[in-house]
Amino acid sequence: MSKRGMLIVLSGPSGAGKGTLCSQLLKRRPELVLSVSVTTRPPRPGEVNGVSYYFTDEENFKKMVEKGEFLEWAKVYNNYYGTPKKFVEEHLKQGKDVILEIDIQGARQVKENCPDAIFIFILPPDIEELKNRIIKRGSESKESFDLRVKSAEEELKAMYDYDYAVVNDVLEEAVKKLESIIVAERCKVVRNKELLQLVCKEGCKL
Structure with a gap:
């Protein structure tokens, strides 16, 4: 029996390690x-283009916006x-x-369209570790670094709008927490009504 997949949104401040977590999660799942x-x-x-991101210029990006191609x-x-949008x-x-x-x-836009x-x-475990991670990239100018750190302090306030929060301190443990969240969400009654109805037969309507 086919059912619609789940849309899982990961976000957080620059330097939190989202990319690394995603990479490890995909290896395990x-x-x-x-x-x-x-x-x-x-x-x-x-x-790599098409793997890390699809890299494009601002003119083409704005054309894609006008055509409604983005979720x-x-x-x-x-x-x-x-x-x-189409891929998702x-x-x-x-x-x-x-x-x-x-x-x-x-993420806020997705929440409006896909509640x-x-x-x-x-x-990150703390702001100092976040700073260290950004520095280790070796790709940020002083101006860019300062902007990312300042923005991160504001972005942390947004976590209260999310369903779950995962501190990326020990990578292995953080990945396990993400796995646990996904497994638990897959087991929710609201996502399995048709299957559970077959189990219940006519005795309990869901």
Whole structure:
């Protein structure tokens, strides 16, 4: 019996380790589908077009916005990011669980359009560790670094709008928590009505 997949939104401040968590989660749960975002940000060392992001220019991005091709989009740290709507919808219809690794602005848009999505906020252990992680990237200017740290302090306040919060301190433990959340959500009665109805027969209507 086919059922619609779950939309899982991961977001949090820059430096929280969202990308690393997603990578490890996908290794443990290969059935999950990661939606690759479109961005006008220049590639960082090691990033691959179509795998890390779909890299494009601002003109083309704005054309995609006009055509309604994004589930959500936002301008973050002077660059545009967006989630391709068609890709997400096709996989959800196939019963696959899709992960969106997006910023807080984008998550708010998704919540308006897809209130049944699962929203998970990723936090660093503390601000100092967040600063260290951004520095280790080696891709940020002093201006960009200061902007990301300042924004992070404000973005942390947004976690109260999420369903779950996971502190990314010990990577292995954080990944296990994400797995646990996904497994628990898959077991919710509201997501399994047809299957449970077959078990109950006519004795208990759901």
